[in-house]
Amino acid sequence: MSEAEISGDMTDGFHLVVEALKLNGIDTIYGVAGIPITDLLRLAQNEGIRYLGFRHEQSAGNAAAIAGYLTQKPGICMTVSAPGFLNGLVALANATTNCFPMIMISGSSDRAIVDLEQGDYEEMDQLAVARPHCKAAYRVNRPQDIGVGIARAIRAAASGRPGGVYLDLTAEVLGSVLDMETAKKSLVKVVDPAPASPPAPEAVARALDLLASAQRPLAILGKGAAYAQADREIRAFIENTGMPFLPMSMAKGLLPDDHPQSAAAARSFAIGQADVVILAGARLNWLLSHGRAPLWNANTKFVQIDISPTEFDSNRAIAAPVAGDIKSVFAAFNAALKPGQIKRQAAWMDEMGKRKQQNVERMAARLNADPSPMNFSSALRAVRNALATQPDVYIVNEGANTLDFGRNIIDMSLPRHRLDSGTWGVMGIGMGYAVGAAAVTGKPVVAIEGDSAFGFSGMEIETICRYGLPVTTVVFNNNGVYRGDAEGIAYTPTGLLRDARYEKIIEAFGERGYHCTDTPGLTRALTEALASGRPALINAVIDPTAGTESGHIQSLNPKSAVAPKR
Ligand code: ADP
Ligand code: MG
Numbered sequence: 001m002s003e004a005e006i007s008g009d010m011t012d013g014f015h016l017v018v019e020a021l022k023l024n025g026i027d028t029i030y031g032v033a034g035i036p037i038t039d040l041l042r043l044a045q046n047e048g049i050r051y052l053g054f055r056h057e058q059s060a061g062n063a064a065a066i067a068g069y070l071t072q073k074p075g076i077c078m079t080v081s082a083p084g085f086l087n088g089l090v091a092l093a094n095a096t097t098n099c100f101p102m103i104m105i106s107g108s109s110d111r112a113i114v115d116l117e118q119g120d121y122e123e124m125d126q127l128a129v130a131r132p133h134c135k136a137a138y139r140v141n142r143p144q145d146i147g148v149g150i151a152r153a154i155r156a157a158a159s160g161r162p163g164g165v166y167l168d169l170t171a172e173v174l175g176s177v178l179d180m181e182t183a184k185k186s187l188v189k190v191v192d193p194a195p196a197s198p199p200a201p202e203a204v205a206r207a208l209d210l211l212a213s214a215q216r217p218l219a220i221l222g223k224g225a226a227y228a229q230a231d232r233e234i235r236a237f238i239e240n241t242g243m244p245f246l247p248m249s250m251a252k253g254l255l256p257d258d259h260p261q262s263a264a265a266a267r268s269f270a271i272g273q274a275d276v277v278i279l280a281g282a283r284l285n286w287l288l289s290h291g292r293a294p295l296w297n298a299n300t301k302f303v304q305i306d307i308s309p310t311e312f313d314s315n316r317a318i319a320a321p322v323a324g325d326i327k328s329v330f331a332a333f334n335a336a337l338k339p340g341q342i343k344r345q346a347a348w349m350d351e352m353g354k355r356k357q358q359n360v361e362r363m364a365a366r367l368n369a370d371p372s373p374m375n376f377s378s379a380l381r382a383v384r385n386a387l388a389t390q391p392d393v394y395i396v397n398e399g400a401n402t403l404d405f406g407r408n409i410i411d412m413s414l415p416r417h418r419l420d421s422g423t424w425g426v427m428g429i430g431m432g433y434a435v436g437a438a439a440v441t442g443k444p445v446v447a448i449e450g451d452s453a454f455g456f457s458g459m460e461i462e463t464i465c466r467y468g469l470p471v472t473t474v475v476f477n478n479n480g481v482y483r484g485d486a487e488g489i490a491y492t493p494t495g496l497l498r499d500a501r502y503e504k505i506i507e508a509f510g511e512r513g514y515h516c517t518d519t520p521g522l523t524r525a526l527t528e529a530l531a532s533g534r535p536a537l538i539n540a541v542i543d544p545t546a547g548t549e550s551g552h553i554q555s556l557n558p559k560s561a562v563a564p565k566r
Helices: 013-023 038-046 057-071 082-098 111-115 126-133 143-158 171-175 180-186 201-212 223-227 231-241 264-273 286-291 326-336 346-368 376-387 401-409 430-441 451-466 503-507 519-532
Strands: 010-012 028-031 050-053 075-079 102-108 136-140 164-170 177-179 217-221 245-247 276-280 301-306 320-323 394-398 418-420 445-450 471-477 512-516 536-541
Touching: 010 013, 010 180, 013 038, 013 143, 013 171, 013 180, 028 038, 028 057, 028 430, 038 050, 050 057, 050 430, 050 451, 057 075, 057 082, 057 102, 057 430, 057 451, 075 082, 082 102, 082 126, 082 164, 102 126, 102 143, 102 171, 126 136, 126 164, 136 143, 143 164, 143 177, 143 180, 164 171, 177 180, 201 276, 201 301, 201 320, 201 326, 217 231, 223 326, 231 326, 245 264, 264 346, 276 326, 301 326, 346 376, 376 401, 376 445, 376 471, 376 519, 394 401, 394 430, 401 418, 401 445, 430 445, 430 451, 430 471, 445 451, 451 471, 451 503, 471 519, 503 512, 503 536, 512 519, 519 536
Parallel strands: 028 050, 028 075, 075 102, 102 164, 136 164, 217 245, 217 276, 276 301, 301 320, 394 418, 394 445, 445 471, 471 536, 512 536
Antiparallel strands: 010 177
8 A cells, every 4th residue: 555645544445446456466447537436547547557548438348348358357447427337338248248357347426315316416226237237246335345346346357257347336435534454454466366267077088089089070269269368278289180170250360360270261161061069168159150050060069168167058959068268178188188089080171171262262353353442352452461461460340341351351360369349249349449459468450440330439539549559440431331322312221421531530639541442542551550650540432332231140130021112
């Protein structure tokens, strides 16, 4: 406790929160200032915690969540009461859905007034509202409980299946005074916040036996595997067994996309033909068609590795469940694997290679076309060319067509470098993820954004400029959600302003904007922006007719039997 800061032998809730965070190695807070947390943020900054202030709590929450994903340490978001809390709640729920560790700490109004609904400033029973949307929710009601409250929040966020935690701090607790002696004793330094959970040896043996029986094995790697930072263990297992692998979107780069065992270019074939699939840190949710036909074969058997045992059998029977953390599980697999136990399946790999080749050739025509105006493929090729020599750039990606094409066209070669709409397919993560990634890694970030997606967090361009972060935002501007309206008609529900000059937004904040209408120009602009190390915004003009409605998930978009006029 920095006693010099506090008068006499007394301290208060504000100081205790900051001390408790520092004691647990929290070095960054993402938030929006206001009643009752303004002084808390000032104090944190004075005490050496890096504070990044946003224009909307959802972006602050998204930054905290992605920081948690990248570091395995819960990212901290701080908000004001009721409306600020609600703004942040989407990010808290999204973090929980994606299994990212984060803690949202919100100040709250006077309990005595809130509980009798007597109409306080920003009155809301925030704890009750938060509870169904996060992994755990706690309220601190006495200053001497701040230490325990923060310790519980850290453990809940980081241990087991990670997730979002809500911590409610009343204005009263923040302002409460406590004697220094009691205060010091109340702080808790969390030891081993995310304990390893090694798998049972029987589960490991069962999984390896099943894999040994396979003729067409396939590994599917999810973002849980990327999160686990078990890159070496996973790669060793995949390469030693010679089996093909498919990365889920955010697991791209766990093994490089150009790895000879990657089955990404023959995804449907690999999934449909595999006889044993090992699912590592990936859920059989909508993103994997729930493990059902027509994508999947009814006879395929599964090994599933997950830290959360209730995940098994959630969509399909799992023949060989392995409960444990991915790092421990792959270490155990590698240790238990007998030489030659899982044989390389040459025929399977040959067939896969042929399929990949066919698909790559089919894609090439589309990818190499250079239409004017640009379409999604050509513009993404231009972006890819600028990124080719810079594997350490972090990619943020959201939108519909921009996301679906981006996932396929932008190859990744390093783990945890692709950050996208994730489990919900949510829009609005863009600028928050970009700031969070730049803040914790110090590396350049390129946010590839649909024009509609960008709008949800676009005001954070000011945040990026204020802190001078090396973030280049590329807006794929096709004048609309999915696509733009035809000239001369009134705006439809999916239409956005025609020919908007998004690059002018960043010029208002003193940084460089680019207006790009062709592929060489786009590659040049992105190359220059990355070399500058400064914030930049590129308005990439895309053919308004290029997008398809709902991108690649049109099957999820119900259509009225009586078609609307347009
Ligand atoms: P994707 O969308 O990439 O398929 P999901 O988010 O659906 O990935 O699945 C991630 C899974 O990983 C979740 O079921 C989660 O419980 C699990 N998980 C997260 N961290 C770990 C870990 N360290 N070890 C094992 N499983 C983990
Ligand atoms: Mg669009």
